[in-house]
Amino acid sequence: MKCYELKKSFIYLIVFINTLLIFTNSIFSTTGKYNSYDWKTKKSTGEIKAILTRPPYVPPSVGNSLAAKLIVDMEVIELEGELTEGVRYIYWTFGGTVPGSFIRTRVGDEVEFHLKNHPENKLPHNIDLHAVTGPGGGATSSFVAPGHKTVFSFKTLNPGLYVYHCATAPVGMHIANGMYGLIFVEPIGGIPKVDREYYVMQGDFYTKGEYGQQGLQPFDMKKAVNEMADYVVFNGKVGALTGDNALTANVGETIRLFVGNGGPNLVSSFHVIGEIFDRVNIEGGTAINENVQTTLIPAGGAAIIEFKVEVPGTFILVDHSIFRAFNKGALGMLKVKGNENKAIYSGKLQEGIYLPEGSTIQVMPDENIPPEVASTKSERILTGKHIYNRTCLACHQLNGSGMSNVFPPLANSDYLNKDVARAIEIILKGKSGEITVNGKKYSSVMPSQLLSDEDIANVLTYIYNSWDNNKTYVTPKMVKRIREKL
Amino acid sequence: MIGSVKYYLCSLLILFSINCNAKENSKIAKIYGGTYTPLYGKKLSDVTVKDFYIDIYPVSNKQYLEFVKKYPEWKKSKVIELFADDNYLSMWIDDETIPKNISPDAPVVDISWYAAKAYCECQDMRLSTVDEWEYVARADETDIDATKDRLYTERIIKSYETPRTYTHNIGSTYRNYWGVFDMHGLVWEWTLDFNSIMISGENRSNNDLDRNLFCAAGSIGASDLMNYAAFMRYAFRGSLKANFCIRNLGFRCAKDIEKN
Amino acid sequence: MTKPTQYILLLILILINQFSIAEKTPINEMSIFQLPSVWINQNNQSLELKDLQGNVLVVVMIYTSCQAACPKLVAHMKNIYDQVSSKTKKEIKYLLVSIDPDTDTPEHLKEFAKKNNMLSDNWLFLTGSKENIRVFANVMGTKYKKISPLEFSHSNIISIFDDKGVLQYQQEGLHSDNSNTVKKIMELVMP
Numbered sequence: 001m002k003c004y005e006l007k008k009s010f011i012y013l014i015v016f017i018n019t020l021l022i023f024t025n026s027i028f029s030t031t032g033k034y035n036s037y038d039w040k041t042k043k044s045t046g047e048i049k050a051i052l053t054r055p056p057y058v059p060p061s062v063g064n065s066l067a068a069k070l071i072v073d074m075e076v077i078e079l080e081g082e083l084t085e086g087v088r089y090i091y092w093t094f095g096g097t098v099p100g101s102f103i104r105t106r107v108g109d110e111v112e113f114h115l116k117n118h119p120e121n122k123l124p125h126n127i128d129l130h131a132v133t134g135p136g137g138g139a140t141s142s143f144v145a146p147g148h149k150t151v152f153s154f155k156t157l158n159p160g161l162y163v164y165h166c167a168t169a170p171v172g173m174h175i176a177n178g179m180y181g182l183i184f185v186e187p188i189g190g191i192p193k194v195d196r197e198y199y200v201m202q203g204d205f206y207t208k209g210e211y212g213q214q215g216l217q218p219f220d221m222k223k224a225v226n227e228m229a230d231y232v233v234f235n236g237k238v239g240a241l242t243g244d245n246a247l248t249a250n251v252g253e254t255i256r257l258f259v260g261n262g263g264p265n266l267v268s269s270f271h272v273i274g275e276i277f278d279r280v281n282i283e284g285g286t287a288i289n290e291n292v293q294t295t296l297i298p299a300g301g302a303a304i305i306e307f308k309v310e311v312p313g314t315f316i317l318v319d320h321s322i323f324r325a326f327n328k329g330a331l332g333m334l335k336v337k338g339n340e341n342k343a344i345y346s347g348k349l350q351e352g353i354y355l356p357e358g359s360t361i362q363v364m365p366d367e368n369i370p371p372e373v374a375s376t377k378s379e380r381i382l383t384g385k386h387i388y389n390r391t392c393l394a395c396h397q398l399n400g401s402g403m404s405n406v407f408p409p410l411a412n413s414d415y416l417n418k419d420v421a422r423a424i425e426i427i428l429k430g431k432s433g434e435i436t437v438n439g440k441k442y443s444s445v446m447p448s449q450l451l452s453d454e455d456i457a458n459v460l461t462y463i464y465n466s467w468d469n470n471k472t473y474v475t476p477k478m479v480k481r482i483r484e485k486l
Numbered sequence: 487m488i489g490s491v492k493y494y495l496c497s498l499l500i501l502f503s504i505n506c507n508a509k510e511n512s513k514i515a516k517i518y519g520g521t522y523t524p525l526y527g528k529k530l531s532d533v534t535v536k537d538f539y540i541d542i543y544p545v546s547n548k549q550y551l552e553f554v555k556k557y558p559e560w561k562k563s564k565v566i567e568l569f570a571d572d573n574y575l576s577m578w579i580d581d582e583t584i585p586k587n588i589s590p591d592a593p594v595v596d597i598s599w600y601a602a603k604a605y606c607e608c609q610d611m612r613l614s615t616v617d618e619w620e621y622v623a624r625a626d627e628t629d630i631d632a633t634k635d636r637l638y639t640e641r642i643i644k645s646y647e648t649p650r651t652y653t654h655n656i657g658s659t660y661r662n663y664w665g666v667f668d669m670h671g672l673v674w675e676w677t678l679d680f681n682s683i684m685i686s687g688e689n690r691s692n693n694d695l696d697r698n699l700f701c702a703a704g705s706i707g708a709s710d711l712m713n714y715a716a717f718m719r720y721a722f723r724g725s726l727k728a729n730f731c732i733r734n735l736g737f738r739c740a741k742d743i744e745k746n
Numbered sequence: 747m748t749k750p751t752q753y754i755l756l757l758i759l760i761l762i763n764q765f766s767i768a769e770k771t772p773i774n775e776m777s778i779f780q781l782p783s784v785w786i787n788q789n790n791q792s793l794e795l796k797d798l799q800g801n802v803l804v805v806v807m808i809y810t811s812c813q814a815a816c817p818k819l820v821a822h823m824k825n826i827y828d829q830v831s832s833k834t835k836k837e838i839k840y841l842l843v844s845i846d847p848d849t850d851t852p853e854h855l856k857e858f859a860k861k862n863n864m865l866s867d868n869w870l871f872l873t874g875s876k877e878n879i880r881v882f883a884n885v886m887g888t889k890y891k892k893i894s895p896l897e898f899s900h901s902n903i904i905s906i907f908d909d910k911g912v913l914q915y916q917q918e919g920l921h922s923d924n925s926n927t928v929k930k931i932m933e934l935v936m937p
Binding site: 599678684728 | 780781881887
Binding site for chain 2: 168
């Protein structure tokens with residue numbers, strides 16, 4: 001009896017293994033067929049215009065189709081943009097964005113690259129694509145004066161996620177001004193489908209003024225050479241991926257992030273607070289690591305990161321060289337909507353603690369450069385708004401609503417409107433211990449803020465004159481009086 | 487008939503500095519020669535620049551308009567393609583009309599090297615050499631050579647990054663030690679031997695020159711790795727071809743000092 | 747009317763006629779024959795580029811005292827010449843233009859031609875004023891710089907012009923097998 005049973009199960013096992021073998025065989029033969037497709041010599045099949053996307057978006061997958069002649073049309077544009085609230089900067093860009101447009105190709109494509117240099121631009125540029133096998137990665141063939149264009153072509157031989165950048169002398173300056181982006185070469189047959197794909201790229205910026213110094217800030221060569229970044233940001237500016245610009249997903253979805261690092265100087269310790277990366281294509285190559293907390297992305301390198309979001313909430317993307325996240329802008333958000341899953345996460349909103357207490361460093365005015373001085377109430381409100389958005393917004397939110405149970409609201413706030421002196425004191429000294437605002441209890445800690453009298457007056461005037469508050473006008477004198485008493 | 491013969495002859499001669507009427511050169515500065523170290527030099531040794539004259543200002547739209555009236559072969563409808571690409575005077579409305587939004591006193595731009603050269607020759611002058619231009623451009627308001635002054639270099643870089651400076655009038659930047667205006671911060675300028683600059687796309691296969699465009703990007707062989715402003719100028723020159731006409735590129739003329 | 751006056755008038759008429767013919771057959775706008783420069787060849791004869799009208803031109807810029815790149819460029823030119831002349835008897839001019847007129851006198855060029863066995867009529871070694879050399883180099887996008895008394899750095903470009911003087915093809919670098927260049931020349935001489 002026993003023997004019979006064993007025999008029976010043995011037969012089952014044989015059948016099962018056989019089926020498995022046939023199945024895997026068929027898989028291998030399919031793969032084999034693809035492998036024997038001679039993509040190095042095969043003439044490309046058709047001519048396609050590449051779809052280019054602005055960050056954080058990624059063009060649709062192309063890996064499944066046959067290799068083709070792919071026309072990439074890219075324009076270099078020098079333009080003024082905002083590094084953070086009130087700080088303007090002249091960016092040099094591929095396609096008008098930092099990072100530049102995302103290019104998606106597949107192995108075996110013949111890429112015909114058209115690089116145009118806008119007539120209003122002041123400088124010559126070129127492009128070095130790390131996906132190119134050939135001298136200079138295309139840089140030598142693509143050197144182009146303003147008002148002119150150049151065409152060169154290359155064959156994509158190796159799959160992977162590659163950085164491209166400008167390589168015109170002085171190359172560091174061209175990269176520091178934003179001239180980098182990603183090109184993805186899909187392997188034959190493509191990569192597994194996921195629910196959402198996003199494009200994130202880190203870069204460091206060097207400005208004449210310190211972080212947050214208002215106005216048009218020129219590039220600072222000395223700081224760049226010394227690798228003393230004022231800004232370390234995702235997608236070209238502080239807040240490119242926060243608030244309304246946050247990446248979004250739904251619970252249960254699998255996310256793929258194409259993450260690059262343009263540098264020019266700093267290496268990124270890329271981390272998503274509250275997530276573990278299920279799979280990482282290390283350095284954008286073929287090797288896959290699983291269950292990764294933080295992945296290192298070298299300057300001029302990239303990584304493909306995949307993870308499934310299991311619970312709702314806001315997940316913070318950071319460079320885990322953490323001062324960069326809190327003080328220099330290397331912070332993004334992934335907002336996940338859906339039903340809570342208490343079995344996976346109990347729901348204490350722990351990620352709140354990582355929100356920047358001062359996402360900016362509060363700098364005393366430089367002796368050489370006079371701070372922006374506001375003299376009228378309306379000027380104070382305007383300047384105050386910039387300060388608020390840099391300093392207070394992360395916790396108290398754009399509309400002053402705070403975060404329920406964690407950060408008290410500033411909008412229509414009884415606690416605030418009751419006592420101006422107390423409000424000034426809190427900014428100067430910080431606040432701990434339980435308080436009641438609009439009937440709800442809060443016990444978070446607010447650190448003291450290193451702001452000048454002028455800045456405090458401006459930011460409070462802004463707050464008091466926003467969101468149905470009582471329109472109090474706070475002057476530097478009032479702040480000074482309270483500071484002296486402390 | 488005779489007129490057309492004369493025209494034919496003039497268009498032949500125009501490139502090569504014969505018989506053009508000399509204009510009064512009251513707005514030139516005398517530069518006393520000396521030695522300097524160029525960014526890319528003769529194997530890093532100093533270069534000697536002789537005494538010469540140079541225009542105080544870049545050539546303006548107004549001045550260039552006078553020129554094309556006198557030498558119509560340089561009008562935008564007449565100029566031949568070998569000597570100027572399609573961007574030649576591209577902002578001008580027609581052969582003799584500067585658009586309203588462009589000041590007649592702004593520097594003339596969208597000019598090819600051939601055109602700039604012909605203009606100077608018709609003033610009995612010539613384009614300056616790269617070495618002459620760089621020699622003058624080292625000066626700030628008070629010093630012959632301010633290139634070691636970090637603030638000076640930073641000021642120049644800032645002005646290079648600023649968009650649309652070609653719309654400003656000539657003379658609107660500072661007057662340097664030599665009394666020359668607008669060496670930085672207005673427009674790039676053509677030089678006679680711009681094609682001696684090897685930071686370029688086409689010489690990539692040269693035995694010892696192909697380093698210039700890669701990541702080292704011209705840093706090998708350069709005399710001053712901190713002079714980013716000079717790198718920007720040399721890279722710009724390296725990207726040029728003689729028939730290119732560019733929005734931010736104008737010129738000024740220079741002249742030898744005749745020995746008595 | 748006196749006789750001399752008649753002669754002068756006749757002369758003028760002939761001249762005018764000449765020029766109007768010149769005007770009737772305009773040179774292509776992109777043609778190097780637009781350049782009015784005068785050159786001296788290795789036989790000490792002066793010529794203008796437009797004297798070469800009707801020939802496909804293969805042009806390279808060199809200097810004869812060059813130790814590094816130029817011997818290779820010259821070898822490339824000879825190789826192109828050998829390949830082409832085995833295929834066609836059509837007239838093609840091979841121009842080697844000096845970038846060092848101070849050293850490369852016509853005698854010097856003649857010497858160089860002999861030494862390198864480039865003696866057929868197809869070979870033209872040209873020298874001229876520094877100015878004309880720079881203009882011609884710029885037409886071809888050739889860069890060069892004197893870096894010491896007997897040393898230049900320069901681009902390695904071989905340019906092909908059609909019989910109208912219009913640039914048709916450029917071979918860059920020192921590592922080519924010349925096959926595309928030869929193919930291009932054959933297309934131009936035998937359309």
